[in-house]
Structure formats: C-alpha cells, structure tokens
Amino acid sequence: MKPLQLEPISAGGDCCVLRIAGEIDVYTAPELRECVIQLIGSGTRYLIADLRRVDFLDSTGLGALVGSLKRLRTRDGSLTLVISAGRIQEIFRITGLDRAFALHPSVPDAMNTDQHWHEAIASEGLSAGEWCRKHGLL
C-alpha cells in the first residue's frame, strides 16, 4: 500500500474535499504540503481535509496542516478537518491544535457549517449528504 493517498474531489470553482489515507509523517508530509499548494494554485479556497482514514499523524504532519491553514487564510479561505474519535483526535488535543482547527466528525457536518460549501453543493442541485454519497464520502 502506498504510504499516503491523496484524492481531491472538487465542488464548484473554489471548494474541494481532500480525502487522505495512510500515514502523515516526516516522510509524507511534504507530499501533502505540495498537494495543497497545487490545489490553491488551481483555485481552491475552501478545503475540507478528510482525515478519517489517516492512521498515523505526527508533528510534521500537523505542521503541514497548519501551513495549509495559513496559506488558505491568507487568501480568505478556510481549512476544515474531518477526524474520527481516537488516536488522531488525541494528538490534536495533546498539542492544543483542537482549538486552532475546525474539527468535524463527518464531511456533511463540515459542509453544513460553511456557506461557501452550501452554495457549491446547491449549484449541483444536491444536498450535502447526497453529494457526499455520490463521491463516497459518507
């Protein structure tokens, strides 16, 4: 299995869900960083990172996520994280970064808190749940 899998799924012109699977560490964090930089370069402003299939995240990975948050914020965008309860949630709690990021348990939940996502999904005539089901994000 590849150490890190990154799958961007775009909605509208400036919204994107980045589905991430595998381990985010000192070896793979640069790949995540470059992926987000490319997404921003292609117009993404409102990014949801789905970390539910990430089974390891260290401080290097957290650094990549914080860097992504800063890059998006400087463009008036946002980075929202979707995480499951457990070890990944614990690392956010230990580091205090659970206060720096918007954390949600599901992708539809993350979408429903953001007006930009509402509009992007509505433009496709779908609800957040329907859009996520269509893209295998439930």
Add this chain to the structure above:
Amino acid sequence: MATVEVTFTPLPAHVRTARLVATAVARRSGVAETLLDEVRLAVGEACSRAVEAHRRYCPAEPVRIELTDLGGRFEVVVTDAAPPEAGPDASGFAPAMDTAAVSATNGGPAPFHPVPAETRDGAFPAAFGLAVISGLADDVQVSSTESGLSVRMSWPASPTAG
C-alpha cells in the same frame, strides 16, 4: 545492554521502520496494547527530530535507538550525533520551549500552551516534537551528551508478558 539496538541512516523513510521496530519490541516487552500508539508516536517524533538534526549537521552519521526491557519498564533512548549547537531545536529556529520544560517524570505532561509558528519549510520547530513526546510518555528525559542529544523515554511494561 539494550534488548534491541537499531542504527539507521538519517532518511525520513527510515523513521517509519524505527517506529515499527519500537512498537514490536514494546509489545514483546509487555507494554499494554493501549499504550502502543503512544510508543509509536513518541519514538517517531524523537527519530524525526534526530533525522532532521543529522541531515543538517552530520548526514553521514547514523541515528541510534536503544530499546530495553528493564523488567517493569520499557525504555527507549534515541541518540543523535549532531554537535551541541544543534540543541533540542535542530531546525535552527528559536525553540518553542526549553529542555527543562519537556522533562516530566511521572508527573504527567509538561506544561504546554503556545502553538509554535510553522517554520519556513512548513515544519514545526523540532522542540514541538519534544513537547508532543512529553505529552505521550510519562517519563521523558532530554539530555545533551558528548556525542549528541539523547531523548530517553519509558513506559510501564508487564515483566511476565512476552
């Protein structure tokens, strides 16, 4: 003498191998399954810090890990060979916290409040990794030796297990 000793060239890809070895030896030493994730993450943080220090100061030198079953404690020591000026923050940026602040022995995690700024290349200062370790292991000691910085951490283990 350590139960297992590992030396590896300072490449990020080998940090994963070190994590796997440490987790396997911890399990064999009787560390509770509920603590293995902490061992895995803490060893990864210590090795990542050492790898960054070596790549900056001594890329030809290997990073060393010693894993020891002390009959009641499982101890991991990660030692780098970077010069003293590398210090706890081998990235060359101001450390988020000093060495004393990341030493916590059976007293719970060391105090940790500020979120350090990301460095220019997108990584946190290396001391951030040490702060994470202090939140994971209940016994952490960071010390400078003649050969480099040493991160010693341990977890309870059942001497009858394994």
